[in-house]
Amino acid sequence: MLSIFDQGPPPPCPAPFNMAAHVLGRARATPDKVALSVLSGEGSDDWTYARLHAAVLGTASGLLEAGIAPGQIVLMRLGNTVDFPIAYLGALAAGIVPVPTSSQLTERETAAMIADLSPAAVLRDGHVACAPAAREIALDDLRAMRELPPAAFDMGDPNRLGYIVYTSGTSGRPRAVAHAHRAIWARQMMFDGWYGLTANDRLLHAGAFNWTYTLGTGLMDPWTAGATALIPEPGTDPARLPSLLRTSRATIFAAAPGVYRKFLKSGGKLDLPDLRHGLSAGEKLSRDLHAEWQAATGKGLYEAFGMSECSTFISSSPSHPARGDALGLPQKGRRVAILGEDGPVPQGEEGTIAIRADDPGLMLGYLNAPEETAARRQGDWFLTGDMGAMAVDGQITYLGRADDMMNPGGYRVSPLEVEAALSAFPGLTQVGVTEVEVKADTRIIAAFYTAPRPLNETALKAFAAANLARYKQPRAYIHLPELPTGANGKLLRRALRAQFKATP
Numbered sequence: 289m290l291s292i293f294d295q296g297p298p299p300p301c302p303a304p305f306n307m308a309a310h311v312l313g314r315a316r317a318t319p320d321k322v323a324l325s326v327l328s329g330e331g332s333d334d335w336t337y338a339r340l341h342a343a344v345l346g347t348a349s350g351l352l353e354a355g356i357a358p359g360q361i362v363l364m365r366l367g368n369t370v371d372f373p374i375a376y377l378g379a380l381a382a383g384i385v386p387v388p389t390s391s392q393l394t395e396r397e398t399a400a401m402i403a404d405l406s407p408a409a410v411l412r413d414g415h416v417a418c419a420p421a422a423r424e425i426a427l428d429d430l431r432a433m434r435e436l437p438p439a440a441f442d443m444g445d446p447n448r449l450g451y452i453v454y455t456s457g458t459s460g461r462p463r464a465v466a467h468a469h470r471a472i473w474a475r476q477m478m479f480d481g482w483y484g485l486t487a488n489d490r491l492l493h494a495g496a497f498n499w500t501y502t503l504g505t506g507l508m509d510p511w512t513a514g515a516t517a518l519i520p521e522p523g524t525d526p527a528r529l530p531s532l533l534r535t536s537r538a539t540i541f542a543a544a545p546g547v548y549r550k551f552l553k554s555g556g557k558l559d560l561p562d563l564r565h566g567l568s569a570g571e572k573l574s575r576d577l578h579a580e581w582q583a584a585t586g587k588g589l590y591e592a593f594g595m596s597e598c599s600t601f602i603s604s605s606p607s608h609p610a611r612g613d614a615l616g617l618p619q620k621g622r623r624v625a626i627l628g629e630d631g632p633v634p635q636g637e638e639g640t641i642a643i644r645a646d647d648p649g650l651m652l653g654y655l656n657a658p659e660e661t662a663a664r665r666q667g668d669w670f671l672t673g674d675m676g677a678m679a680v681d682g683q684i685t686y687l688g689r690a691d692d693m694m695n696p697g698g699y700r701v702s703p704l705e706v707e708a709a710l711s712a713f714p715g716l717t718q719v720g721v722t723e724v725e726v727k728a729d730t731r732i733i734a735a736f737y738t739a740p741r742p743l744n745e746t747a748l749k750a751f752a753a754a755n756l757a758r759y760k761q762p763r764a765y766i767h768l769p770e771l772p773t774g775a776n777g778k779l780l781r782r783a784l785r786a787q788f789k790a791t792p
Contacts, residue, residue: 289634289680290625290632290633291625291626291627291632291633291634291637291677292623292624292625292632293617293618293678293682293684294623295618295619295620295621295623295624296621296644297621298477298621298622298647298648299473299477299621301446301470301474301648302446302473303446304444304446305443305444305446305473306380306381306441306442306443306469307380307451307471308348308378308381308441309381309441309443310512311472311511311512312344312377312511314337314487314514315337315338315340318337319337319338320337320338321336321514322336322337323337323511323516323517324340324370324507324516324518325518325536326519326520326521327518327520327521327524327536328520328521328524329528333370335370340374340511341438342434342438343378343434344377344378345381345439345441346437346438347374347375347377347379347381347430347436348379348381348384348438348439348441349382349433349436349437349438349439350429350430350432350433350434351379351382351384351425352382354409354425356408356409358382358384358442359383359384359449360384360385361384361385361386361405361408362379362385362386362387362407362411362425363387363389363398363401363402363405363407363409363410363411363421364386364387364389364411365391365412365413365416365417365418366412366413366416367413367416367498368391368522369413369522371427371430371431372388372497372498373497373503373507373508374430375411376388376451376503379451380450380451380469381439381442382439382442385449385450385451385452386411386451386452387401387405387454388451388498388503389401389454390498390499390757390759391413391417391498392757392759393417393757394754394756394757395418396419396709396754396755397755398417398418399419400462401454402419402421404656405464407421409421410423410424410425411425411427411430412424412425412426412427413427414426414427444469445469446468446470446473447468447469447470447652448468448469449467449468450467450469450470450471452464452466452467452655453465453500453596454596455595456693456701456702461704461705462702462705463654463655464655464656464657465651465654465655466651466654466655467652468652470649471599471648471649471651472508472512473648474621475512475599475649476512477601477620477622477649478509478592478599478619479509479513480605480619480620481605481608481617481619481620482567482590482592482600482603482604482605483505483509483605484540484605484606485510485513485515486513486515487513487515488515488539489510489513489515489516489539489540489564490515490516490518490536490538490539491505491509491510491515491538491539491540491541491542492518492519492520492532492533492540492542493506493507493519493543494520494526494541494542494543494544495542495543495544496522500596501569501570501698502519505542506519506542507519518532518536518538526547526550526553527551527553527554529547529551530551533560533562533563534559534561534562537562538563539562539563540563540564540565540567541566542567542568542569543566543568544568544569544570544571544697545568545570545572545574545577546570546571546696546697548566548577548581548589549577549730552580552584556584557584557585558584558585560587563585563587564588565587565588565589565590565606566581566587566588567589567590568589569591569594569698570695570699571695571696571697571698572686574728575613576728576729577729578591588609590603590605590609591603591604591615591616592604592616593615593616593641593686595672595674596651596700597664597670598649598650598670599649600619601619601622601624601647602615602616602618602619602622602624602641603615603617603619604617610683611679611681611683614679614683615676615684615685615686617682617683617684618682618684622643622644622647623643624641624643624684625642626638626676626677626678627640627642627669627671628640635680636677636678636679636680638675638676638677639676639677640671640672640674640675641672641674641675641676641684642669642670642672643672644668644669644670645668647670650670673689673690673693674686674690675687675688675689692722692781694721694722694723694733695723695731696732696733699759699760701759703720703721703781705760706721706733706752706760706761706762707719707720707721707735709752709756710737710748710751710762712755713743713747713751715739715743716737716739716743717737717738717739718737718738718771719737719738719771720735720736720737720771720779720781721733721734721735721736721781722781722782722785724764724785724788726764732762732763732764733760733762734763734764734765734766734784734788735762736766736771736787736788737766737767738767738768738769738770739767741767742767743765743767745765748762748765749762749765764788766787766788768787771784772784772787
């Protein structure tokens, strides 16, 4: 049998459609229910569905009155606050195309985005780095928009451009991933296939408002289901999360594996009577970490696999737990295959994980890069670039990246992008970057370089901090007499890992 698992067809998206209208579809039925609680040591800042709905549609009115037309792009340079999802949904409600970005990006990185996108405006918190733009809308002005009369949702073709996110590309240049409004409709396949999510749930996500994992799993999906989203205030120590889970009566906890590692660092049993289970995504979850969680909490932990181009589409869930080291099953409504050069490989054999190119959650394409978009297609399939194997029951085991992409802390980072930035450092002659494991379940970015003599590490780190977002910055710098290369002189990044282990 070939490695094809068909859980389709997906549910058809209704038309006309608007992503923000879909997310807030429960607001009128439950106006007084708490949609969002921002948790702190002193209590919480609560947003009811009515308050959230009014703030979003007021923001939509303000953006339109500011002269931004439906279909135009706005770059989001906002911090880790509730302002982020309100501005995001406000733009979508008006038919404007938001581009959510990490507040960790540097001025240099945002300059490339502005040149790439030509946004109509930048939505800007003055404390967040950003290159000069033709027009900015300040945070105070955005907040004032919430009091305006509500705009009507801009309903239209579900396949029209809805929002754009950036992901690191194998070319070393971050790529703009264009998604349709229908992408949110496709996320309902995760509700049973991963979350086990209902309107009665209180889902606590440990990430920042402006991380796309939090934006989707922690906010958009709970609101779509009519549930309550719980977000810790910025700067919350992971050691406080068990207490917050308990006092907020969270029923589902979502985080990246790195947070689970910190969460469990103290050891011992955790009393979480309201919690049903945990969710993990962003990087591969190890079996040891999974076992530690179950021993400490007595609860299940369910992993999902996805990418910026299609969010998650393979997962374990309360109704279908993963077996052994497997990721889980394709979600209901998904069609997934393991491909070789000539198409699907036999079950049990290694190949590239692929999803059907007509999946409603799949991107429209890379913005202004049709050739790169076409390069990811193989017939009716979209290639993820990740390797896997499919068992006879459809469970898929993850076998690593087909290229050299890194994924520390749940952020996809291209080594080429990091190498390009570091190569401008004075005195450095060659650099190779890869992900290394420093201890069980802990991976960092390491930079291996050649130079006439070892370079000042403090200066290297300062240079990286000025040119790269924090999550892209190497945590270790190793001076070598030469970098490993193949017969054709090409850098062998995977061979660098052995150099790290051999270096005292």
